[in-house]
Amino acid sequence: MKFTRKAKAQWKGSGKEGKGTLTTGSKVLENTAYSFHTRFEDGEKGTNPEELVGAAHAGCFAMQLSFLLNEAGFTATTLDVGAKVTFEDGSVTQIDLHLEGNVPDIKSDQFIEIANKAKEICPISKLLNAKIILEATLI
Template sequence: MAPIERTATGVWRGDIKGGKGEIDSPSGVLQTTPFTYATRFENAKGTNPEELIAAAHAACYSMAFSNYLSQQGHVPDEIETQATITLDNGSINKMHLVTRGRVPGVDEAAFKRFAEEAEKKCPVSNLLRNGLAITLDATLM
């Protein structure tokens, strides 16, 4: 497969606390999407870089897990993953994945084993792994 490139643009105007920013992506999913100090550090409504990283990881892992299961002969009905990222003292240091799935013909032990193997194959996990502790909980629905 040929290399795939994706882009996004982030703009910040002003100082860190009083300024504001916006994020855009060519796909149109992010269109002048605002973010501020408050959305990042004070839980105000809106997005932030950490939320976007967590969303990317959750989506990528769900796809990687589905692909791995399918390669093992077990096409899932559904894989759902929640990613929780931790920003502590100015550093992102942890990502915790909680994944649940419905996979016909797979028991809980096999599901957990497949989940661990799939995490090793997830491109976003592999990008983040060197500077981040990644933990995983897997539950068959």
């Protein structure tokens, strides 16, 4: 399977005082604000690249895990995935994935094994040049 997705960024002004917008091809994000303040400080409404990477990684991992669980004969009731993206010295250095899964009839060790495989083969995991740590809990 091959497909492409598009997104667009527009920036106006200097790096610190300027402002920009992000728009995705699906229009889920449409002229969504981002700025130095939304990226490096808190308080201003808007998004930032690291937050979007975290959302993309959490979503991709959850879907990949769902596929692998299905292949093993299980269907998740719920997979809740949080992603904490660490930015340090000009680089994204680490992403912590926090998984809580409700999967009927699966044993904890099998769940953790499948979750680790999902972490390794998730397309977004393979894209990133950062340490990825997975904490998985079967609930």
